Amino acid sequence: xxxxxxxxxxxxxxxxxSGQTIMEAADKAGIYIPRLCDVxxxxxxGSCRVCTVKVNGRTAASCTQPIADGIEVENExxxxxxxxxxxxxxxxxxxxxxxxxCEASGRCELQALAYRLGILQPDKYPYxxxxxxxxxxxxxxxxxxxxxxxxGRCIRAxxxxxxxxxxxxxxxGINKQVGVDGKDLAHTDVHxxxxxxxxxxxxxxxxxxxxxxxxDAIGQRKFDLHPIGTKEKDS
Amino acid sequence: MNITTxxxxxxxxxxxxxxxxxxxxxxVQNNLGCIDEQAMNAIAAEVKVHRVEIxxxxxxxxxxxxxxxxxxxxxxxxxxxxxxxxxxxxxTVFSEELGIxxxxxxxxxxxxxxxxxxxxxxxxxxxxxxxxxxITNITPASAKEITRTLKDTLDPSKLVTKxxxxxxxxxxxxxxxxxxxxxxxxxLLADGIPADAGLGNALKKTSPEVIQEIADSGLRGRGGAxxxxxxxxxxxxxxxxxxxxxxxxxxxxxxxxxKDRVLLTERPSLIFEGMTIAAYAIGSTSGIMYLxxxxxxxxxxxxxxxxxxxxxxxxxxxxxxxxxxxxxxxxQMGAGAYICGEESALISSCEGLRGEPKNRPPFPVERGYxxxxxxxNNVETFCCVARILDRGSNWFAGIGTKASRGxxxxxxxxxxxxxxxxxxxxxxxxxxxxxxxxxxxxxxxQVGGASGEMVGRSSFGRKICFSDxxxxxxxxxFNSHRNVLAIVDHFLKFFADxxxxxxxxxxVGIVFLRERMQKVMHGFAESADLDYLRDLSKTIMMTSxxxxxxxxxxxxxxxxxxxxxxxxxxxxxxxxGVQAGFNIQKALDESRRIAKxxxxxxxxxxxEKNE
Numbered sequence: 001x002x003x004x005x006x007x008x009x010x011x012x013x014x015x016x017x018s019g020q021t022i023m024e025a026a027d028k029a030g031i032y033i034p035r036l037c038d039v040x041x042x043x044x045x046g047s048c049r050v051c052t053v054k055v056n057g058r059t060a061a062s063c064t065q066p067i068a069d070g071i072e073v074e075n076e077x078x079x080x081x082x083x084x085x086x087x088x089x090x091x092x093x094x095x096x097x098x099x100x101x102c103e104a105s106g107r108c109e110l111q112a113l114a115y116r117l118g119i120l121q122p123d124k125y126p127y128x129x130x131x132x133x134x135x136x137x138x139x140x141x142x143x144x145x146x147x148x149x150x151x152g153r154c155i156r157a158x159x160x161x162x163x164x165x166x167x168x169x170x171x172x173g174i175n176k177q178v179g180v181d182g183k184d185l186a187h188t189d190v191h192x193x194x195x196x197x198x199x200x201x202x203x204x205x206x207x208x209x210x211x212x213x214x215x216d217a218i219g220q221r222k223f224d225l226h227p228i229g230t231k232e233k234d235s
Numbered sequence: 236m237n238i239t240t241x242x243x244x245x246x247x248x249x250x251x252x253x254x255x256x257x258x259x260x261x262x263v264q265n266n267l268g269c270i271d272e273q274a275m276n277a278i279a280a281e282v283k284v285h286r287v288e289i290x291x292x293x294x295x296x297x298x299x300x301x302x303x304x305x306x307x308x309x310x311x312x313x314x315x316x317x318x319x320x321x322x323x324x325x326x327t328v329f330s331e332e333l334g335i336x337x338x339x340x341x342x343x344x345x346x347x348x349x350x351x352x353x354x355x356x357x358x359x360x361x362x363x364x365x366x367x368x369x370i371t372n373i374t375p376a377s378a379k380e381i382t383r384t385l386k387d388t389l390d391p392s393k394l395v396t397k398x399x400x401x402x403x404x405x406x407x408x409x410x411x412x413x414x415x416x417x418x419x420x421x422x423l424l425a426d427g428i429p430a431d432a433g434l435g436n437a438l439k440k441t442s443p444e445v446i447q448e449i450a451d452s453g454l455r456g457r458g459g460a461x462x463x464x465x466x467x468x469x470x471x472x473x474x475x476x477x478x479x480x481x482x483x484x485x486x487x488x489x490x491x492x493x494k495d496r497v498l499l500t501e502r503p504s505l506i507f508e509g510m511t512i513a514a515y516a517i518g519s520t521s522g523i524m525y526l527x528x529x530x531x532x533x534x535x536x537x538x539x540x541x542x543x544x545x546x547x548x549x550x551x552x553x554x555x556x557x558x559x560x561x562x563x564x565x566x567q568m569g570a571g572a573y574i575c576g577e578e579s580a581l582i583s584s585c586e587g588l589r590g591e592p593k594n595r596p597p598f599p600v601e602r603g604y605x606x607x608x609x610x611x612n613n614v615e616t617f618c619c620v621a622r623i624l625d626r627g628s629n630w631f632a633g634i635g636t637k638a639s640r641g642x643x644x645x646x647x648x649x650x651x652x653x654x655x656x657x658x659x660x661x662x663x664x665x666x667x668x669x670x671x672x673x674x675x676x677x678x679x680x681q682v683g684g685a686s687g688e689m690v691g692r693s694s695f696g697r698k699i700c701f702s703d704x705x706x707x708x709x710x711x712x713f714n715s716h717r718n719v720l721a722i723v724d725h726f727l728k729f730f731a732d733x734x735x736x737x738x739x740x741x742x743v744g745i746v747f748l749r750e751r752m753q754k755v756m757h758g759f760a761e762s763a764d765l766d767y768l769r770d771l772s773k774t775i776m777m778t779s780x781x782x783x784x785x786x787x788x789x790x791x792x793x794x795x796x797x798x799x800x801x802x803x804x805x806x807x808x809x810x811x812g813v814q815a816g817f818n819i820q821k822a823l824d825e826s827r828r829i830a831k832x833x834x835x836x837x838x839x840x841x842x843e844k845n846e
Contacts, residue, residue, distance in 0.1 A: 049778040064594045086774040090743040168287035176736030181287035
């Protein structure tokens with residue numbers, strides 16, 4: 001049924017199977033395309049746009065764009081890199097990301113991508129400095145949406161893996177946020193063993209497990225050991 | 236009635252169908268005045284979805300509210316044309332007379348006052364919606380009278396003392412709206428268009444022949460994107476499926492556009508005829524007209540037209556006696572979201588979801604409404620379809636230019652003597668149009684609304700067609716006294732308000748664009764800020780997920796190219812390494828507030844600040 005599709009990423013010939021997205025085919029071939037909202041095991045969403053590539057000269061999100069015979073994909077060009085840097089910066093500036101005191105520091109994909117893209121100090125844009133309440137109502141889980149990047153991984157994990165509906169988007173525009181299915185987290189059916197709140201589902205420090213903070217020493221943290229994009233599977 | 240009863244009735248009216256959530260929410264809000272926590276919980280229980288999904292939908296649409304609003308909601312249209320026509324002065328009067336500010340509700344629970352995006356009345360600005368009643372040409376004096384009437388009667392329908400022309404005077408419409416048809420072309424606004432002649436001809440042909448006829452005419456979508464209509468029909472028809480859908484996009488939200496309002500008022504039958512032909516062509520039994528909430532005043536009239544067509548055998552079973560051809564249309568109300576004019580967002584909205592665009596591919600012609608092949612076309616496009624089947628593709632292709640066949644409806648507004656709707660053949664020069672509409676001192680013409688193209692004086696020789704200045708219909712005219720930077724800033728505010736927030740560049744980037752644009756406007760920018768604007772614009776345009784993000788920065792880039800001197804005259808030059816863009820007074824404001832005193836150096840009077 002599935003047939004082989006031959007195309008190129010940055011001039012390198014890739015063989016994928018029909019029905020794959022560019023991202024999937026690239027992953028299989030061991031080529032890393034930066035991403036935040038996409039994670040293996042969940043349906044792609046195409047919202048962070050960090051995985052933007054050029055396909056035959058036109059920009060597209062590689063996590064949702066299917067492969068096709070003969071397409072030429074640009075991934076690591078200066079232009080694409082600049083787009084990605086801007087997008088990662090936007091996410092920093094949109095929320096409150098104070099890496100030195102964040103529990104997720106060292107395993108945060110936003111931070112890791114910033115380093116990979118050469119952003120040491122995100123200062124290009126103005127800081128929006130949102131002031132959103134922290135939801136610490138649940139005995140085991142804490143939610144600090146000031147650090148949320150709207151990737152929706154928790155929403156999809158809850159629906160697709162846990163078969164629940166703990167999280168969901170509310171609001172629109174710059175006020176779009178992740179809401180919970182109840183008055184607060186304590187009034188939902190979330191459980192500490194849910195995939196939605198597992199380490200690695202939230203790419204940043206928005207969903208925090210209580211009583212186990214800062215568990216890896218600096219130097220031993222996830223991305224200290226393997227900077228993002230240096231292993232086949234990053235998340 | 237208590238909340239549970241209202242919700243139960245509303246949900247059962249739409250078969251407890253999650254896909255009809257927008258209708259359910261309207262029903263609940265109309266009865267309760269809001270959709271609060273309790274109502275959301277009740278709806279969630281009835282239609283068996285999670286509460287957070289209901290909240291997600293309610294909080295997405297600007298016409299839905301979780302907080303109780305006044306019995307009468309006054310929504311003032313704040314597009315740039317209405318602002319230039321004086322809506323802000325009118326707002327002040329309303330505010331004073333009602334004793335509430337914008338965004339507030341009066342203590343007695345009778346009135347709410349707010350701003351809303353373009354309501355499609357720019358040719359009779361300033362305008363407002365009072366619940367579903369449209370009020371046009373408001374002046375500060377008439378605003379006083381309006382509030383008096385409302386306070387006395389609490390009945391917005393009492394505000395209509397004089398009805399408009401044409402079907403605006405129809406008992407089911409009775410609106411003070413005027414059509415302002417200034418020029419009738421031969422395709423859409425001509426008098427004496429034979430009823431259902433196109434449908435009759437279509438049913439004599441096979442489906443592929445109908446599609447071929449449309450393809451041969453060269454018709455391209457009238458909503459703005461200009462996709463070849465015949466091709467779209469063909470793609471939908473070719474996709475294997477047990478059902479296909481025909482959707483009419485009557486969510487005319489582009490600021491300055493109101494031509495669909497006129498078609499909906501004067502050519503409703505022609506629209507439905509076009510949809511029926513499309514249904515026959517692609518093999519569909521079900522159609523939807525997605526009507527924007529701002530045009531709710533037209534809904535009873537449109538429903539009656541549909542009913543008449545059912546009675547006449549033009550909708551329903553075996554249409555016009557054609558065995559096996561069945562088709563019907565329902566009207567889906569929107570709820571205040573510009574993004575729903577984007578076809579895949581419109582489909583999301585029809586499915587009862589947040590009005591967010593879908594990932595493409597697959598395109599709607601392959602997987603659209605309820606995952607079935609769907610064609611979404613503009614109101615005007617369906618009218619053209621009906622006319623092409625009536626008069627033939629050669630007739631249609633003979634009008635306009637080679638790449639842009641037929642006529643185009645233009646909604647002209649702003650600084651001109653004769654704002655209104657003009658039906659012109661494609662290929663008309665901007666300058667010719669300006670003459671036609673009586674624009675005396677035009678300096679800027681914004682063709683295609685906020686997402687369109689800004690045309691300055693030196694480019695008035697450009698032609699309105701797909702290959703030059705393309706437009707969904709809006710033409711906004713600004714005279715030489717208008718401030719181009721304020722216009723651009725206004726468009727950016729509009730896009731920031733209307734971004735769905737799905738993707739990063741549109742959600743965040745537009746906010747940053749506006750921040751820097753304001754810096755330019757207020758004279759604190761330096762030349763590096765213009766590079767910043769260009770650079771940021773590029774990232775937003777190249778990485779956004781849909782057309783909203785990719786067109787939002789156009790006004791900035793166009794205006795920088797067309798009016799470089801305006802920009803440079805607003806710049807400060809840095810001297811001695813001091814940042815010219817640094818606003819010391821703004822920076823001091825926060826310190827003043829925290830320290831509760833003024834500055835010894837920067838304020839004339841130093842000391843405690845009494846607040």
